Amino acid sequence: MLRPFSAADRAAYLQMAHDFYRSEAVDHTIPDSHLERTVDALLDGSPFAAAYLLESDGKTAGYVLLALTWSQEGGGLTVWVDELYVLPEFRGRGLGSACFRELRALYPTAARFRLELAPDNLRARALYERMGYESLDYRQMVQDFS
Numbered sequence: 001m002l003r004p005f006s007a008a009d010r011a012a013y014l015q016m017a018h019d020f021y022r023s024e025a026v027d028h029t030i031p032d033s034h035l036e037r038t039v040d041a042l043l044d045g046s047p048f049a050a051a052y053l054l055e056s057d058g059k060t061a062g063y064v065l066l067a068l069t070w071s072q073e074g075g076g077l078t079v080w081v082d083e084l085y086v087l088p089e090f091r092g093r094g095l096g097s098a099c100f101r102e103l104r105a106l107y108p109t110a111a112r113f114r115l116e117l118a119p120d121n122l123r124a125r126a127l128y129e130r131m132g133y134e135s136l137d138y139r140q141m142v143q144d145f146s
Contacts, residue, residue: 001054001055001056001095001098001099001102002052002053002054002055002064002099002102002103002106003052003053003055004050004051004052004053005042005050005051005052005053005063007043009053009060010039010043012053012060013039013051013053013063014032014035014036014039016060016062016063016085016087017035017038017063017065017083017085018032018035019085020083020085021035023085024118024120024121025085025117025118025121025124026118027118034146038051038065047068048067048068048069049065049066049067049068050065050066050068051063051064051065051066052064052066052099052103054086054090054095054099056090056093056095060087061086061087061090061095062084062085062086062087062090062095063083063084063085064081064083064084064085064099064103065081065082065083065084066079066080066081066082066103067079067080067082068080071111071112071114074111074112074114075111075112076109076110076111076112077107077109077110077111077112078110078111078112078113078114079103079107079110079112079113079114080113080114080115081100081103081113081114081115082115084096084099084115084124096124096127097127097130097131100113100131113133115128115133116140
């Protein structure tokens with residue numbers, strides 16, 4: 001179901017990521033230039049990012065974007081599930097759960113999987129809770145330089 005991202009997937013990924021950032025799943029949009037930089041980093045083989053396309057019945061059904069980091073708090077390699085997007089026509093088919101099972105198999109040495117979600121994204125929250133994810137009471141702060 002998961003297929004590694006390749007240069008041939010560039011246009012499909014960019015369209016899905018654009019749609020993701022204009023959906024109810026996020027709190028704010030981002031410039032398309034950020035999407036382009038992500039594609040470039042993925043194709044250049046960044047050790048900090050990975051992406052996979054979700055496939056169903058031989059068709060592209062979505063994508064998952066990962067950020068790879070080390071966390072002392074988590075006890076080792078932490079896989080941030082930065083984005084999970086399933087195209088509307090493929091939702092409700094169990095692809096999200098299957099994606100997480102495959103990710104766990106791809107990263108067996110990970111000490112922690114971590115993700116974030118918009119507060120109003122109740123459907124995603126229900127999925128993550130069914131899989132055993134727990135909420136952290138942290139507030140996030142950022143300082144952007146681009």
